Amino acid sequence: MFNSRYRSCIGELLFAATALIGTSFCMAVDQSPPEKEMAAYLLVYFKDNDHSLHMALSADGYSFTDINEGKPVIAGETIALQKGIRDPHIMRGPDNLFYMCMTDLHISARRAGFRKTEWERPRDEYGWGNNRALLLMKSADLIDWEHANVEIDKLFPEFGDLGCAWAPQTIWDAEKGLPMVYFSLRIKDGPTRLYYAYANKEFTTLVTAPKLLFRYPGDLMCIDADITKIGEKFHMFYVPHDGTPGIKQAVSDQIHSGYVYDPAWVDSEEVKCEAPNIWKRIGEDKWVLMYDIYGLRPPNFGFRETSDFKTFTDLGRFNEGKMKAANFESPKHGTVIPLTKKEAGLLARHWDFEMKFDGTGGDAVHHLTSEVPWTASGTNSADAKGLVSFVRMPSSAAEFCRVRDVTLPHPVSGLTISAGDTQVMLSWVHSTFATSYNIKSAVNDGGPYQLATNLAENMVIFSGLTNDTTYYYVVSALNEIGESADSQQVDATPSANAMLIPPLVYAVENTGAAFPDPPLPAFNEHPVVPPLTDPYNWSEPSGRSTRFSDWSRRRSEIMAEIEHYEIGMRPAVSMDDISASFSGNTLTVVVTNPVNGKTLTLTIGYREDGALLDKISVSDYMFPPTDAGQEAENFCP
Numbered sequence: 001m002f003n004s005r006y007r008s009c010i011g012e013l014l015f016a017a018t019a020l021i022g023t024s025f026c027m028a029v030d031q032s033p034p035e036k037e038m039a040a041y042l043l044v045y046f047k048d049n050d051h052s053l054h055m056a057l058s059a060d061g062y063s064f065t066d067i068n069e070g071k072p073v074i075a076g077e078t079i080a081l082q083k084g085i086r087d088p089h090i091m092r093g094p095d096n097l098f099y100m101c102m103t104d105l106h107i108s109a110r111r112a113g114f115r116k117t118e119w120e121r122p123r124d125e126y127g128w129g130n131n132r133a134l135l136l137m138k139s140a141d142l143i144d145w146e147h148a149n150v151e152i153d154k155l156f157p158e159f160g161d162l163g164c165a166w167a168p169q170t171i172w173d174a175e176k177g178l179p180m181v182y183f184s185l186r187i188k189d190g191p192t193r194l195y196y197a198y199a200n201k202e203f204t205t206l207v208t209a210p211k212l213l214f215r216y217p218g219d220l221m222c223i224d225a226d227i228t229k230i231g232e233k234f235h236m237f238y239v240p241h242d243g244t245p246g247i248k249q250a251v252s253d254q255i256h257s258g259y260v261y262d263p264a265w266v267d268s269e270e271v272k273c274e275a276p277n278i279w280k281r282i283g284e285d286k287w288v289l290m291y292d293i294y295g296l297r298p299p300n301f302g303f304r305e306t307s308d309f310k311t312f313t314d315l316g317r318f319n320e321g322k323m324k325a326a327n328f329e330s331p332k333h334g335t336v337i338p339l340t341k342k343e344a345g346l347l348a349r350h351w352d353f354e355m356k357f358d359g360t361g362g363d364a365v366h367h368l369t370s371e372v373p374w375t376a377s378g379t380n381s382a383d384a385k386g387l388v389s390f391v392r393m394p395s396s397a398a399e400f401c402r403v404r405d406v407t408l409p410h411p412v413s414g415l416t417i418s419a420g421d422t423q424v425m426l427s428w429v430h431s432t433f434a435t436s437y438n439i440k441s442a443v444n445d446g447g448p449y450q451l452a453t454n455l456a457e458n459m460v461i462f463s464g465l466t467n468d469t470t471y472y473y474v475v476s477a478l479n480e481i482g483e484s485a486d487s488q489q490v491d492a493t494p495s496a497n498a499m500l501i502p503p504l505v506y507a508v509e510n511t512g513a514a515f516p517d518p519p520l521p522a523f524n525e526h527p528v529v530p531p532l533t534d535p536y537n538w539s540e541p542s543g544r545s546t547r548f549s550d551w552s553r554r555r556s557e558i559m560a561e562i563e564h565y566e567i568g569m570r571p572a573v574s575m576d577d578i579s580a581s582f583s584g585n586t587l588t589v590v591v592t593n594p595v596n597g598k599t600l601t602l603t604i605g606y607r608e609d610g611a612l613l614d615k616i617s618v619s620d621y622m623f624p625p626t627d628a629g630q631e632a633e634n635f636c637p
Contacts, residue, residue: 029094030094031094031095031096032092032093032094032095032096033096033340035280035282035283035338036283037340037341038282038283038338038339038340039059039282039339039340039341039344040057040058040059040338040339040340040341040343040344040355041057041058041059041061041064041279041282041336041337041338041339042055042056042057042090042142042336042337042338042339042344042347043055043056043057043058043064043331043334043335043336044088044089044090044100044334044335045088045331045332045333045334045335046076046085046086046087046088046102046331046332046333047072047330047331047332048107048299048330048332048516049330049516050072050075050076051076051077051080051083051084051085051086051105051106051107051108051516052072052073052074052075052076052077052084052085053072053073053074053076053085053088053102054066054068054070054071054072054073054328054331055067055068055073055142055347055351056325056328057339057344057347057348057353057355059355061281061282061288061336062322062323062324063323063324063326064323064324064325064326065326065327065353066325066326066327066328067347067348067351067353068351068353069327070327070328070329073351074145076106077114079135079137079147079149080102080104080105080106080133080135080149081104081133081149081151082104082105082106082109082114082115082120082131082133083106083109083112083114084104084105084106084107084109084112084114085102085103085104085105085135086102086103086105086107086166086167086332086333087102087103087166087167087168087224087275087333088100088101088102088333088334088335089101089102089167089168089169089170089277089335090335090337091169091170091171091172091179091337092337093172093179094172094174096140097138097139097140098138098139098140098142099136099137099138099170099179099203100136100137100138100139100145101134101135101136101137101168101169101170101181102134102135102137102168103131103134103135103165103166103167103168104131104133104134104135104149105129105131105166107129107516107517108516108517110569111517111560111569118517118520118564120132123522124189124522125188125189126163126164126188126189127163127164127186127188127189128519128520128521129164129166130163130164131164131165131166132151132152132153132154132162132165133149133150133151133152133165134149134150134152134165134168134181134183135147135148135149135150136148136150136181136199136203136204136205137203138202138203141343141346141347142339142343142346142347143346143347143350146204148203148204148205150205150206152165152185152206152210155205155206156206156209156210158209159185159187159209159210161187161188162185162186162187163186163187163188163189163190163192164184164185164186164192165183165184165185166183166184166185166192166223166224167183167184167223167224167225167275167333168181168182168183169181169182169183169225169226169227169335170182170199171227171228171229171255173198173255173256175255176198177201178198178199178200178201178207179198179199179201179203180196180197180198180199180255180256181196181197181198181199181206182194182195182196182197182213182225182227182256183195183196183210183225184222184223184224184225185210191219191220191221192221192222192223193212193213193214193215193216193219193221193222194212194213194214194222194223194225194238195210195211195212195213196210196211196213196256197209197210197211211256213225213256213257213259214236214238214250214259216240216242216261217261218242220240220241220242221240221241222238222239222240222241223238223239223241223274224238224239224274224275224276224333225237225238226238226276226277226278227255228278229255230287230309232253233251233252233253234251234252234253234254234255234259235249235250235251235278235309236249236250236251236252236259237249237266237276237277237278237289238250238276239273239274239275239276244270244271244272244295245272245273245274246265246266246267246269246272246273247265247266247267247273247276247289247291248262248263248264248265248266249262249264249266249309250262251309266289266304266312267289267291267302267304268302268304268312268314269293269295269302271293271295271296271542271543272293272294272295272540272542273291273292273293273294273295273302274291274292274294274333275291275292275294275332275333275334276289276290276291277289277290277291277334277335277336278290279335279336279337279338280338282338285307286305286306286307287305287306287307287309288303288304288305288315288336289303289304289305289306289312290302290303290334290336292331292332292333292334293317294332295540295542295543296317296542297538297542297543297545297550297553298329298330299330299331299332300317300318300320300330300331301317301318301323301325301331301334302316302317303315303316303317303321303322303323318331408433408479408481408482408483408484409431409432409433409434409435409477409478409479409483409484410431410432410433410434410477410484411431411476411477411484411485411486411487412428412429412431412434412437412475412476412477412484412487413428413429413431413487414427414428414429415427415428415473415474415475415487415488415490416428416490417473417490417491417492418492418500418501419492419493419494419495419498419500420494420498420499420500421467421494421495421496421497421498421499422463422464422465422466422467422494423461423462423463423465423494423500424461424462424465424471424473424492424494424500425459425460425461425462425500425501426439426459426460426461426462426473426475426490427458427459427460428458428459428475428487429458430458431477431484433477433479434477434478434479434484435456435478435479435480436454436455436456436477436478436479437454437455437456437457437458437475437476437477437478438451438453438454438475438476438478438483439451439452439453439454439455439460439473439475440452440473440474440475440476440486441462441471441472441473442471442472442473443469443470443471443472444472445470445472445489445491446472446489447472447474449472449474449486452473454478456549457548457549458548459548461500465494466494467494467495467496468493468494468495469493469494470491470492470493471491471492471493471494472489472490472491473489473490473491474486474487474488474489474490475487517557517560517564518538518539518540518557518560518561519539519540520539520560520561520564520565535554535558536554538554538557539557539560539561573591573592573593573594574594577591577592577593577594578590578591578592585605586603586604586605587603587604587605588601588602588603588604589601589602589604590602
């Protein structure tokens with residue numbers, strides 16, 4: 001029988017052993033909740049137009065709703081060295097904490113004003129989108145995050161010529177008791193390959209230098225790995241640039257080596273895809289492969305489902321099949337993980353996003369079944385400033401509601417009309433908050449008006465009209481809570497000799513400024529640089545679009561190409577920076593660059609009868625040379 005002194009010694013030895021083992025001893029036990037406690041799905045993604053983190057929740061794994069109405073939950077400029085993030089990946093660790101990593105990269109930072117050059121370093125030496133840092137983040141509740149910026153080239157001098165570090169993801173290595181971070185890495189402008197490194201337990205830095213994870217046959221470029229342990233095997237989905245980029249799978253018995261090449265394509269798309277992510281349906285022997293179809297305009301996610309990882313059933317794209325995106329569009333590079341009822345509820349409440357459960361732990365609800373206008377008095381009104389969303393839980397008659405900030409669309413402005421032979425054409429400026437428009441017509445000045453059509457575009461042509469008859473039109477804007485007041489009336493009279501005159505495309509310049517720059521290869525990467533681009537062809541060759549609604553983005557792409565390859569970036573100039581004077585028969589216009597103080601002076605001569613003289617002179621050209629070293633004045637008249 002042990003005496004007290006002996007028991008005391010044993011206790012001290014156990015305490016010392018535990019202290020030596022430290023955190024590794026605690027991490028040996030998986031503290032994450034079992035699958036039966038999971039009740040919802042979390043999707044993290046980013047958007048090209050804001051380079052920020054977004055989150056969406058789902059009750060059933062089929063319909064996802066953004067928790068912040070499509071707005072970022074973390075702005076990229078607040079955490080990233082390049083003021084923008086891409087490619088977020090989230091994982092739950094065995095310590096039941098959430099680990100998230102992202103690419104530290106802003107592909108349109110020059111246009112956004114975050115840097116003066118297109119990329120951090122010369123493109124001809126370091127390639128497209130060159131960056132050197134990753135972001136590591138950690139949270140206990142998905143709300144408060146600690147983050148660390150990891151500059152790989154500074155951490156590991158042997159990678160000083162790093163050309164890019166993209167699309168990091170994390171998997172827990174149970175044998176090492178550490179998170180393994182794997183990502184796409186390129187040396188200078190060489191081929192991009194898949195590498196891995198280990199992070200510390202605090203998830204604040206990398207503690208091992210990157211090592212090669214997988215090499216594609218022929219040493220072709222491959223990116224965007226996603227590794228998941230299924231049974232005793234590690235399944236890695238990745239993207240080879242072997243023809244049209246898409247998704248392939250490799251399997252190994254080991255977490256960071258031994259992946260066997262399989263030539264079969266897994267995705268079902270004919271256009272470019274990347275960013276695969278595999279996730280399990282709660283309580284089912286089904287796995288969903290999600291990927292980013294970046295060859296589409298606008299981009300979308302594609303989905304396939306499997307139980308054996310050999311045959312994959314196509315589920316279509318968001319809002320084109322079973323999978324739904326309720327209040328967001330154009331998602332990029334996402335990850336889905338399961339959450340418990342408590343975790344999903346806390347996250348939803350923090351963002352004022354209603355999410356209810358029916359008591360079984362697996363039936364969260366956020367689907368709208370009916371919507372009515374709301375005011376402070378609770379009555380329907382044209383002045384409504386919010387929307388009450390009634391939600392019925394599928395397993396009971398209970399309902400709850402939530403008020404979302406919505407406002408009536410602004411009245412339509414800039415309505416113009418042109419007459420042709422038995423035709424009239426109307427166009428107008430897009431109205432803020434509008435989702436569609438009512439076009440109303442009359443044959444009498446001032447009405448009464450009748451609804452002619454409803455459409456989402458801001459231009460329409462009416463044909464089959466009677467020549468020499470005057471037609472009157474007004475337009476109103478609509479959204480989910482109501483209709484704006486009518487616009488000012490316009491009228492036109494079709495005639496056999498009249499010709500439709502296309503309107504100015506937009507009332508303001510560069511409405512597509514929020515879109516990122518398209519890929520802009522270096523000059524030596526172009527076998528042919530044509531003098532004019534097809535205005536309907538997307539810059540990243542994925543097809544043509546002749547839809548008027550796409551012209552805003554296409555116009556922005558053409559402008560970016562002209563500035564990049566020809567005239568250089570145009571400085572932003574306000575009306576205060578423009579002056580004009582008229583003396584004799586000469587008009588002089590002076591434009592001042594607010595950045596460098598240089599001026600552009602245009603002298604335009606007129607004859608006494610008002611006709612324009614042949615000579616137009618331009619001097620003191622204000623734009624600096626482009627990155628390619630061309631002198632901008634070579635492109636002046």
